[in-house]
Amino acid sequence: MLKKLNKLIVLGFALSLVLFIFSTSFAFEKAKFAVVTDTHMALYGEDGMKMGASSCKIVENTVKALNKIDDLDFVVVTGDLLLDGEPWNLDLMKAYLDDLRVPYYVICGNHDYAQAKTAKPGAAPYVAINKAAVIWTFQGHGYRGADAWWGADPMPGLHLIGLDSNVPVHWGGHIPLSEMKFLDKELSANKDKVTVVFCHHNFVAWCKDDELGGKFDKFQVDNGAEVRKIFEKYVPSVQLVLTGHRHIGLRHQKVNGINYIVNPAAVSYPNQFTIYTLTPDSISYETKWVPVEKEIIATGKANLLGKPGNWWRPSDAPVGAEGDKVMLTFFEGPGDLLKKGTIELKPIAQ
Ligand SMILES: [Fe+2]
Numbered sequence: 001m002l003k004k005l006n007k008l009i010v011l012g013f014a015l016s017l018v019l020f021i022f023s024t025s026f027a028f029e030k031a032k033f034a035v036v037t038d039t040h041m042a043l044y045g046e047d048g049m050k051m052g053a054s055s056c057k058i059v060e061n062t063v064k065a066l067n068k069i070d071d072l073d074f075v076v077v078t079g080d081l082l083l084d085g086e087p088w089n090l091d092l093m094k095a096y097l098d099d100l101r102v103p104y105y106v107i108c109g110n111h112d113y114a115q116a117k118t119a120k121p122g123a124a125p126y127v128a129i130n131k132a133a134v135i136w137t138f139q140g141h142g143y144r145g146a147d148a149w150w151g152a153d154p155m156p157g158l159h160l161i162g163l164d165s166n167v168p169v170h171w172g173g174h175i176p177l178s179e180m181k182f183l184d185k186e187l188s189a190n191k192d193k194v195t196v197v198f199c200h201h202n203f204v205a206w207c208k209d210d211e212l213g214g215k216f217d218k219f220q221v222d223n224g225a226e227v228r229k230i231f232e233k234y235v236p237s238v239q240l241v242l243t244g245h246r247h248i249g250l251r252h253q254k255v256n257g258i259n260y261i262v263n264p265a266a267v268s269y270p271n272q273f274t275i276y277t278l279t280p281d282s283i284s285y286e287t288k289w290v291p292v293e294k295e296i297i298a299t300g301k302a303n304l305l306g307k308p309g310n311w312w313r314p315s316d317a318p319v320g321a322e323g324d325k326v327m328l329t330f331f332e333g334p335g336d337l338l339k340k341g342t343i344e345l346k347p348i349a350q
């Protein structure tokens with residue numbers, strides 16, 4: 001009888017040990033990653049609102065700065081890598097990113113391929129790549145095969161989803177039905193993991209102009225309400241959606257349990273990239289200036305407020321001293337120029 005009891009105790013102990021190992025092997029303690037977005041990199045680029053002449057230096061130096069962060073786990077580049085889909089810029093960008101010490105993931109932006117609007121009747125054809133060229137160039141960096149959207153596990157218990165929001169005809173965004181089906185399936189299959197979604201276009205408005213029908217509604221996907229509903233089905237496994245495209249200082253907004261964060265562009269003022277530290281119950285962010293001379297960033301600021309930045313002016317920021325103040329507040333964002341903060345996350349029940 002005693003022997004039987006001993007056997008049961010040993011078996012029970014072994015079973016708990018297996019369960020313990022099983023549960024911990026699917027969790028991560030901390031993931032540190034960088035988001036670099038909107039580099040619009042151009043060989044022989046020109047300075048405007050986008051600091052094209054410095055764009056190669058911005059990318060090269062950012063890669064060097066990221067390589068100095070000892071505990072960095074991976075990097076995500078959230079679109080608009082290139083000025084306007086030039087093949088030589090694609091190859092050059094790939095060469096710079098391949099110098100990263102850590103794995104990197106890529107999603108496409110609306111400037112990374114030739115859009116139909118560039119096909120003007122009677123005009124010489126515009127030389128540029130198509131979206132498939134981006135996908136095949138960055139195979140293994142999120143992309144696996146021909147799909148423009150992807151899922152990846154950089155470490156046990158952490159899942160990343162890269163969405164493609166680009167449309168062939170203009171600079172706005174849309175998530176097609178087949179991609180929504182993928183998103184739903186992918187989130188359902190990874191419910192036990194912390195999932196972070198990356199997309200170039202936004203799912204929320206960052207100002208009145210971004211709302212549907214507004215002057216700048218192409219900064220958002222046109223079917224955000226439908227996609228947000230899919231995210232919301234999978235709280236708490238997904239609570240983070242990180243985007244680019246807007247070229248403003250880092251902002252955060254929480255809608256129905258999902259934290260939407262827009263990341264600052266590297267190529268235009270305020271030229272920054274972002275370092276995130278993610279744990280199962282919080283995410284901390286810290287933006288950094290791109291590592292170039294202060295004069296370049298000062299010129300970027302002057303160009304944003306000057307003629308090159310006119311296209312980007314919000315409706316409530318007309319040209320002039322008063323409008324400039326409004327515009328600067330919008331682009332820099334509230335508080336300090338470098339943003340730092342922590343967002344609490346609802347842990348996934350074990
Ligand atoms: Fe951009």
Ligand SMILES: [Fe+2]
Pocket residue numbers: 080109110111200245246
């Ligand atoms: Fe964009």
